[in-house]
Structure formats: C-alpha cells, structure tokens
C-alpha cells in the first residue's frame with residue numbers, strides 16, 4: 175500500500191505537486207494519469223525517495239522509502255528505463271543490483287526468464303532497443319520480488335506484443351495481491367489495464383476512483399435507437415434534457431434518457447425497435463473532459 179498525505183513539492187516558485195493525498199491499494203492496478211507536467215513523475219520520485227517533499231509525507235507499506243532496510247524487496251521501481259550502466263550486459267547489470275541486496279544469481283535468471291530477455295541478456299544494455307530496455311527495467315523492478323511496483327510509462331516504446339505482455343503481466347502481479355502503480359499516456363491501454371485511476375492536473379488530484387466510476391461520471395452514455403417508426407418514437411421521446419441526433423435513415427443517437435425508458439415507451443406505443451444499444455464513453459473521453467482545464471500546453475482545435 176502506498177499512502178500519500180498532503181504531499182507538496184516546489185521547485186523554486188513552481189509548485190509541481192500541490193497538497194496531494196491518495197492511497198494506492200494492494201490487489202489492484204492503479205493507473206496514474208495526467209497531462210504533461212501534471213506532477214506524476216515528481217510524485218513517483220517522492221514515493222521512492224529521489225525527491226524530498228517540500229511538505230507532507232508518503233509511505234510504502236507503512237514506512238518512508240528512505241527508511242527501508244532492503245528497498246528492492248519492498249518496492250520495485252521503473253522510472254527511467256535508460257538509467258542503466260550502458261557498458262554492462264543486461265545480466266551483469268541485474269547481478270550487480272542483486273548483489274547489493276544479497277539476492278542470488280538464480281533470481282537474476284528468473285527475472286530474465288520472466289521478462290523474456292534471455293536471448294539478449296549477454297548484450298550490453300547500452301545497445302538495447304527501447305522495448306528491450308523497458309523489459310530490462312521491469313526485470314530490475316522485479317528482482318527483489320517486491321509487494322509494491324511503481325512503473326512510470328512501462329509501455330513507452332513497446333511494440334503491440336510488448337504492450338500486451340506488460341498489461342497481462344501487471345494484471346497478474348496485482349492478482350497475486352501486490353500493489354501496482356502505473357503511469358501511461360495511452361488511455362486505451364490504461365482502460366484495459368487499470369482497475370482504479372488517480373488523475374493529476376497541475377499538481378492536484380482531479381479524480382481518485384474506480385475506472386468504471388470515473389468513465390460513468392465524466393462521459394455521457396448515448397443510446398443508438400433503430401426503428402421503422404423512428405420519427406413517431408423520437409417525437410414521443412422529446413423532452414428538455416433529451417437530444418436526438420439522426421445517424422442514418424431509421425436510426426438516431428439519443429442522450430439524456432435511459433434505455434429502459436426508451437424501451438418501455440416504445441412498447442407502450444406498440445412501436446417496434448430494431449436496435450436499442452447503449453454506447454458508453456471511453457476512458458479517453460472521461461480523461462479529456464476531466465483534465466480540459468488542467469492542460470499546460472494547449473493545442474488549437476482542428477475543425
């Protein structure tokens with residue numbers, strides 16, 4: 175479990191993280207989202223003691239990271255996959271890390287196997303592709319078999335097979351009861367990976383909720399209605415909160431009412447329905463609605 179309490183970090187007059195409190199729970203994948211510059215990396219760096227909070231505190235498994243006797247066995251961290259000794263082979267890099275914690279060579283072989291880098295483990299890490307580097311970073315995070323994992327953009331640069339591997343892998347780790355905090359800018363990927371999301375914007379927590387609740391709260395469900403007597407049905411539906419938009423002849427999208435209401439109305443009027451399907455918004459829709467005012471670098475709308 176990771177617990178942040180009123181965490182604040184200032185760099186000069188820039189407040190990167192502003193009075194942030196949250197709890198990341200075990201047994202789930204928690205997505206950490208936010209526009210560029212929102213404060214995600216700074217928060218992750220404070221969790222693992224690389225940045226010192228200006229005020230507030232953050233603990234992992236009840237203790238501050240700096241006080242952990244054997245951090246690798248408590249928290250696995252992937253913050254910057256390029257932070258390796260480029261002249262060492264991947265295997266030697268992992269062995270050097272393992273040696274600092276008295277972990278045996280067999281554990282190094284295990285994480286090499288787990289992350290699928292066996293065929294390149296004898297190559298110098300500096301020669302690794304971005305994808306292999308990410309896998310090596312994940313292997314390093316797993317070395318001590320920690321109960322908490324903090325992964326900053328772990329799918330960055332991975333090919334589709336690698337992205338799917340990370341998704342299945344982190345879900346598996348969470349299913350074993352571990353705490354997993356994961357950042358990514360890929361909303362479609364996050365939607366498939368995370369159970370819970372924390373969204374930062376301009377250093378503050380904008381949302382901290384189960385993914386499905388967030389999507390429900392920040393998007394509109396649209397009903398696709400298809401009927402041979404559509405006009406009759408939409409006329410009967412009309413109301414101040416209801417919007418009907420024609421999709422194609424005989425079909426319309428309707429917002430502002432529920433499928434059950436449309437179905438019951440159609441039945442009461444004896445109007446046949448050929449389709450009545452709710453289309454939920456996506457995590458990306460919810461995220462964009464939520465962070466709209468918190469984006470530092472705005473782009474011009476393309477119409």
Ligand SMILES: Nc1ncnc2c1ncn2[C@@H]1O[C@H](COP(=O)(O)OP(=O)(O)OP(=O)(O)O)[C@@H](O)[C@H]1O
Pocket residue numbers: 185188189190208209210211212213214215216217
């Ligand atoms: N060492 C530093 N010195 C000064 N400002 C910093 C430093 N580190 C981060 N910042 C600033 O703090 C803010 C938060 O940065 P941070 O990297 O935590 O955001 P982020 O959410 O991880 O962004 P991204 O998605 O782009 O990685 C930014 O405005 C950034 O410029």
